[in-house]
Amino acid sequence: MSNEELRTAADAVLARLVGDPTGRARLREDQWRAIEALVADHRRALVVQRTGWGKSAVYFVATALLRERGSGPTVIVSPLLALMRNQVDAAARAGIHARTINSSNTEEWETVQAEVAAGEVDVLLVSPERLNNPDFRDQVLPRLAAATGLLVVDEAHCISDWGHDFRPDYRRLRTMLADLPQGVPVLATTATANARVTADVAEQLGTDGGSGGGTDALVLRGPLDRESLSLSVLQLPDAAHRLAWLADHLDDLPGSGIIYTLTVAAAEEVTAYLRHCGHTVASYTGKTENVDRQQAEEDLLANRVKALVATSALGMGFDKPDLGFVVHLGSPSSPIAYYQQVGRAGRGVEHAEVLLLPGKEDEAIWRYFASLAFPPEEQVRRTLDALAQAGRPLSLPALEPLVELRRSRLETMLKVLDVDGAVHRVKGGWISTGEPWIYDTERYVWVAKQREAEQQAMRDYATTTGCRMEFLRRQLDDEGAAPCGRCDNCAGARFSDKVSGDALDAAKGELGRPGADVEPRRMWPTGLAAVGIDLKGRIPAGEQAAAGRALGRLSDIGWGNRLRPMLAPQAPDGPVPDDVAKAVVEVLADWAKGPGGWAAGAPDAQPRPVGVVTMASASKPRLIQSLGARIAEVGRLPFLGSIEYAAGADTARVPRSNSAQRLRALDGALVVPPELSSALAAVEGPVLLVDDLTETGWTLAMAARLLRRAGAKGVLPLVLAVQG
Structure with a gap:
């Protein structure tokens, strides 16, 4: 098949994917370049493009074309269940049979694995945590790597500890990459990576941008401006005024949207208050049961609620093209994380409002989350010594009493040590490998400094008199960043800081209760x-x-x-x-x-x-x-x-x-x-x-x-x- 014929076939798949009965849908030039690299040249590609650009179209179109050529199933590593649900539905529109293996469908794993073995699955979505589950890693992953026709790493910035959402499970992809047969294409995608994160992701995946190492990778990085987004910041005196503002102005915001809070407690408070004021909202946090999360997503997609009041649990992967607004009640600690969250809005509409309402409590919350960073060397060594002395696998509950770390932080640390080769996860827990391990002090110090710089950038974003979109684009090292002409600093303030007495009294009552x-x-x-x-x-x-x-x-x-x-x-x-x-x-x-x-x-x-x-x-x-x-x-x-x-x-x-x-x-x-x-x-x-x-x-x-x-x-x- 010539490249012209391949392009025609690719556009036809895109038309099915987006539901275009006329067949006139056409891939963007960089979408086609990525698909061509994957399907025709069997290369590795790293795509850094803004949210809503159409990264999923690249891997679904590539999957359809590769499957027609007899390739094995595509394996997509996805970080969130919301993303997986959206992807399965999107794949079906293009005639692609997608299945998932994640923590919410354990009862289906054997059936899914049998369908994959029988060649009935075109796309398998896997959560990164599965990659180091002993049974999956030792029994399923080798067979999967041998049969894979395309490996996709979605939200690839999670690989980098320079990024805002580092997840050590993603580092396990190195093993899968090493086990892939020669010529299997690899696609990594993200919307939120500055130059340092992009370089680190490329290194982790063995995609060095064509600078050497024999990978001959293609790196496609596009402009990150979102012309539909109008950014604003509103400084209000206290939490009561911020809640009252929401109560007074929520219905003025276009369509339906998301109100982000920094903590679960705040999400629950805001939800209760807005419901008391007559607004149709629902909370969505890490503590929300999976069935309730799914219902909340469906209600927002169908515009049955004005907003979801959410923590970062509703982030990557939630796809609602007509999302009309994103409000942050409290400032995230990173401009990259902020850009990633506001990117949920305005994908399929001409205008969406993005509003930040910073609070006095923000920095205390930043300090708390910063305290959960990679532990000091003394605690790491204590953990390694405990595993070495045990002489047998130790589960997290068994290891926890021996070290001065909470379980969640201990588990994250062990995952990093696993990737570094110092420990290994087996049935029954964790063991020491006995391999030498060096505490990378310089890297951890630099990561901590990066976090401090990001926090200062968010302070600067809230107070800048310059273009806010330009500010965010520069934080992501986006070449060609220029004034947007749409934000409150470019086009003038669109929101008054006035609140009604009734709403303020109600907010004070709610917060003062x-x-x-x-x-x-x-x-x-x-x-x-x-x-x-x-x-x-x-x-x-x-x-x-x-x-x-x-x-x-x-x-x-x-x-x-x-x-x-x-x-x-x-x-x-x-x-x-x-x-x-x-x-x-x-x-x-x-x-x-x-x-x-x-x-x-x-x-x-x-x-x-x-x-x-x-x-x-x-x-x-x-x-x-x-x-x-x-x-x-x-x-x-x-x-x-x-x-x-x-x-x-x-x-x-x-x-x-x-x-x-x-x-x-x-x-x-x-x-x-x-x-x-x-x-x-x-x-x-x-x-x-x-x-x-x-x-x-x-x-x-x-x-x-x-x-x-x-x-x-x-x-x-x-x-x-x-x-x-």
């Missing part, structure tokens, strides 16, 4: 024997805390903004402020009247508290003691005393890492003094246990165990804030 649940610990963490603690299984009912209450979450945009600076490690200690004490009393009143409360007529009423106990504190003793005293005074309850630190206990640092390490530090560090024991023996009923902050819940659990053993008939935790 105190109260958050504190879930008690019911089970001891696994592996405590490894750190010398003889506790396991379910915490006995007679040693548990009851469900408790907090004034707020540190991650929310209501009380979180008030409590965050007050509870910061460097904040001075002092008596509880009057407004905070008053709000805590409101929490107590609501608690008493609600389910499981102690007020007359409360559903499932429980015994009334008979006293107040405070927690020991090395950093905020005056705050906690004054809070306990105020609660005792208002509630007309006796102040029974305080749990104290044992003599010689190290109060300087209780690690806020994983559960086992935290319990090891707490074991024996807290005591019930004799005078408190005597006071507990003299009362009949539960006690309020007062503290400033709970993060893991283990301090409250250990304190409750001590109090129950000392004679307390029940323990009701009451804290100022929940971390998270």
